[in-house]
Amino acid sequence: MLPFARIMEILRPGIRILMYHRVCTNDKYDQLTVEPERFTEQIKYLSGHYRIISLDNAITELKSGVIKKRTVIVTFDDGYLDNLIYAAPILKKYNVPATIFITSQFCDQVKQHPRYKDEKGRLHLTWDEVKELHAMPNITIGSHTLSHPYLSLLDSTKSKDEITESKKIIEEKIVYPVKYFCYPSGDFGVREMNFVKEAGYQAAVTVAPGKNRPGIDYLLLKRVEITQKDGPADIKAKLSGAFDIIHQLLHWRRQRNFARAARHNNK
Numbered sequence: 080m081l082p083f084a085r086i087m088e089i090l091r092p093g094i095r096i097l098m099y100h101r102v103c104t105n106d107k108y109d110q111l112t113v114e115p116e117r118f119t120e121q122i123k124y125l126s127g128h129y130r131i132i133s134l135d136n137a138i139t140e141l142k143s144g145v146i147k148k149r150t151v152i153v154t155f156d157d158g159y160l161d162n163l164i165y166a167a168p169i170l171k172k173y174n175v176p177a178t179i180f181i182t183s184q185f186c187d188q189v190k191q192h193p194r195y196k197d198e199k200g201r202l203h204l205t206w207d208e209v210k211e212l213h214a215m216p217n218i219t220i221g222s223h224t225l226s227h228p229y230l231s232l233l234d235s236t237k238s239k240d241e242i243t244e245s246k247k248i249i250e251e252k253i254v255y256p257v258k259y260f261c262y263p264s265g266d267f268g269v270r271e272m273n274f275v276k277e278a279g280y281q282a283a284v285t286v287a288p289g290k291n292r293p294g295i296d297y298l299l300l301k302r303v304e305i306t307q308k309d310g311p312a313d314i315k316a317k318l319s320g321a322f323d324i325i326h327q328l329l330h331w332r333r334q335r336n337f338a339r340a341a342r343h344n345n346k
Contacts, residue, residue: 091290091292092146092147092148092149092150092290092292093146093290093291093292094132094137094140094141094151094152094290094291094292095150095151095152095290095291095302095303095318096134096137096151096152096154096284096291096300096301096302096303097125097151097152097153097154097302097303097304097305098154098156098284098286098302098303098304098305099113099118099153099154099156099166099305100112100155100156100157101113101157101159101161101162102114102115102118102159102161102162102165102166102169103115103159103161103164103165105307108307108308109307110304110306111194112307113305113306113307114307115165115169117307117309117310118165118166118169119169120310120311121305121309121310121311121314122153122169122170122173122175123173124311124314125151125153125175125314126173126174126175128149128311128315129149129150129151129318130147130148130149130150130151131150131151131152131153131175131176132150132151132152132176133152133176133178133217133219134152134154134178134219134221134259134282135219135258137150137152137291138281138282138297141291141292141293141295141297142293143293144293145293146292146293149318151318152176152177152178153170153175153176153177153178154177154178154179154180154221154261154284154302155177155178155179155180156180156223156261157180157181157182157185157192157203157223157227158179158180158181158182158185158186158203158204158209158223159202159203159204160201160202160203160204160208162179162204162212163204163208163211163212167212167215167218170217170218171215171217174217175217176217176218177217177218177219178218178219178220178221178259179212179218179219179220179221180221180222180223180259180260180284181204181209181220181221181222181223181249182203182223182224182225182226182227182245182263183222183224183225183226183244183245183248183249184225184226184227185202185203185204185227186203186204186205186206186209186252187206188201188203188205190226190227192227206252209249209252209253210252210253213253213255219258219259220249220253220255220257221257221258221259221260221261222242222245222246222249222257222259222261222280223245223260223261223263224241224242224245224263225240225241225244225245225248226241227263227264228241228263229263229264229266230242230262230263230266230267230268230271231266231267231268231270231271232266235270238270238271238274239274239277242260242271242274242275242278243274243277243278246260246278246279246280257280258280258281258282259280259281259282259283259284260275260278260280260282260283260284261283261284262283262284262285262286264286265285265287267285272298272299275298276298280298281297282297282298282300283297283298283299283300284300284301284302285299285300285301285302286302286304287299287301287302288301288302288303289301289303289320290320303317303318305317
């Protein structure tokens with residue numbers, strides 16, 4: 080851990096939210112995929128060296144203003160079938176809670192993530208499988224919109240529907256409140272934040288890097304991406320804040336590109 084990061088950890092502890100997508104074997108490196116063996120290594124290390132809590136407990140602690148050191152949360156985006164097949168048993172083995180953000184039309188099997196358009200076999204969870212995950216003690220189901228669009232490129236009606244209707248559909252399917260939202264690709268603006276708030280979500284996660292400390296806007300929760308390349312030493316460095324400045328610069332560039340695309344789309 081870098082000296083500055085170590086000092087900040089002591090003086091200003093915060094909660095780190097980990098961002099995963101897929102857990103499965105892969106013929107070539109994919110930034111969004113972690114192989115089961117590596118995922119096992121990561122979760123084993125995290126459970127032995129960090130305090131892993133649910134998103135529910137994290138919101139409670141952020142509101143209380145009392146944050147314990149080395150606290151992390153595990154999240155997954157998109158709702159992949161491999162989350163059930165490979166990730167869930169590993170999470171269960173190490174008693175690790177997690178939130179899985181699902182895209183409702185992916186679960187309808189009418190769409191799938193375009194990144195994997197050429198992949199053979201079923202990519203995403205069915206609704207019965209979502210219900211199976213929801214029934215597990217440590218799994219929370221969240222919303223990741225209807226169709227995983229770039230929200231800022233939609234008109235207001237469509238953007239609001241993506242956020243609001245997905246919540247309603249998931250709640251009807253699992254018969255349970257959906258309290259958390261995930262902005263697809265980290266693309267959103269004030270308009271989307273207002274829609275999330277109006278829909279009744281308690282919190283929302285972004286792809287912005289950094290720690291979550293008391294006083295943060297709960298609709299702007301930060302996350303850190305974990306990849307196949309991250310062994311225990313890499314995870315320790317990421318969670319200590321050693322890469323925060325680099326990640327913030329990359330995020331700024333990504334947000335600038337989103338803003339540029341939105342301006343062009345609205346001309």
